[in-house]
Amino acid sequence: MSDVRNCRKCGKLFNHISGMPICPACRAQLEETFQAVKKYIRENPHTDIKEVAEACEVEPGQIQQWIREERLEFTADSPVKLPCENCGTMIRSGKLCEKCKSQLASNLSHAIEKPKRIIEEPVKKNRGDGNKMRFLDR
Secondary structure, rough: OOOEEOOOOOOOEEEEOOOOOHHHHHHEEEEEHHHHHHHHHOOOOOOOOHHHHHHHHHHHHHOOOOOOOOOOOOOOOOOOOEEEEOOOOEEEEEEEEHHHHHHHHHHHHHHHOOOOOOOOOOOOOOOHHOOOOOOOOO
């Protein structure tokens, strides 16, 4: 079954398969803009989001989304940082700081019950009577 939607950017109808509800043409344009932003950041590592947005003609929110998606990361000495969604510590990329990521991973690993080791019972060895013939009617 096909999922026909209107593009969020241009309004045209298109067959939506997955991801953001934008048509292939707008998706290609967005990717082109992303590459321009990435190049600008590489050439101007000490700029802030507002400068990048103005220079590349893109919304600051779109740049923040790419940072949250870990598609963009600024240098360690860059003024661009976003708050960790859990504790508020300023981070360069993603949604969570390293401390919160490791805490989340730890909590998840404790929540999943680890399979218990099966202790195998030793196989009983025959005491030399394995070669004797046995009769069932006696």
